[in-house]
Amino acid sequence: MYKKEHKHKKFRYIEEVDRARIVHGKPKPEYLFKYYALSEYSVDALVNGYFYASHPFDLNDVLDSSQFLLYTSKPIDFRIYESFLGNIEEFRNDKDELIKLYNKDTKRENACRYFIDSFWQIGTDKFGLISVAGNGKSTLMWPHYTQERGFQLKFRGSDVEASIQANLGTGTYVGLYPVNYSKKLRQIDVSEYENWYVPLYYATNIKSKRWKYEDEWRFIISRTEMGIPFSKKAFSPRGDALGVEGSRNVSYDRRLIKEVVFGMDYFLGTDFTTERENNRKILTIKKKPDISNYKLHKRLLSYLANDFKGEIYLPVISPLNDHKKAPVLVRRKMQIMLEQISEDSFLLTHTDHVVPL
Structure with missing residues (x-):
């Protein structure tokens, strides 16, 4: 049974x-x-x-x-072999070959592998x-x-x-x-x-x-x-x-999709140039040294800036007060606004909305 x-x-x-x-x-x-x-x-x-x-x-x-x-x-019943393997091309019209395989595979040293x-x-x-x-x-x-x-x-x-x-x-x-x-x-x-x-x-x-x-x-x-x-x-x-x-x-x-959160190192200096202005950054994707990353960033950021309707976040690391002890580092996320301003440049604006990550 x-x-x-x-x-x-x-x-x-x-x-x-x-x-x-x-x-x-x-x-x-x-x-x-x-x-x-x-x-x-x-x-x-x-x-x-x-x-x-x-x-x-x-x-x-x-x-x-x-x-x-x-x-x-223990050895598996031949009927199960026939049910699972009988329709495989090498056994479909050759039951003797399937029996030969069964006898070999059910030996103790092979353990039906x-x-x-x-x-x-x-x-x-x-x-x-x-x-x-x-x-x-x-x-x-x-x-x-x-x-x-x-x-x-x-x-x-x-x-x-x-x-x-x-x-x-x-x-x-x-x-x-x-x-x-x-x-x-x-x-x-x-x-x-x-x-x-x-x-x-x-x-x-x-x-x-x-x-x-x-x-x-x-x-x-x-x-x-x-x-x-x-x-x-x-x-x-x-x-x-x-x-x-x-x-x-x-x-x-x-x-x-309710939210997209970037990784901490998404906007690396190897891939982007950054111009800072108060709570805003202008990010331009570099074509060199890696054109494949240029295409990836452009496709992803263009979609998020122009078509995505959910919220976008950027991670931040901040100390959390622990009363009598030294502050503790924690991950949080800050909501950002993303706007495409040219073919490969994007305006990233920080907001005051910061929540635990």
């Missing part, structure tokens, strides 16, 4: 028709935050209003959503993760995800979730779930499950508690042929499975 549910800590992973459901008991955050490093991809995602639904190989922790979280304590790897590839080709933070005030998120040069977006959680569902088109919106932070990353025994849903949802939801400061939530999206970036896996002999072009891009209404 196969299991339909897996429990880990206070999370339950429950099989349903064509998917699984994660039960956790945590309220969804009122606001969600997305951190971006400065790149062609992040600027394009902001300007065009979409998120990239990552494959597990895209993630920055090799233990996060790792296929090695899957194992088997071919099956588990194939199971992982089939599942993750239809699976995308959009990582967001439930807390926008973590100091570590800025150096870790923006290198202090990128930006942070703020959304009302319920609005952006509804927008993702409304704009998904083909595919399935699975849900928004918190990451299950754990002291130990326990493997899950795939031999106990007839389908891949529960093991896959568990493996892509558990994460070391050392990452708990992120307060990460993940939108889960499913589409056919989303692609697998094998080249992002060390020593992989395979080229990328490209999938359907754009299938990992998930659109939302960009008017829902």
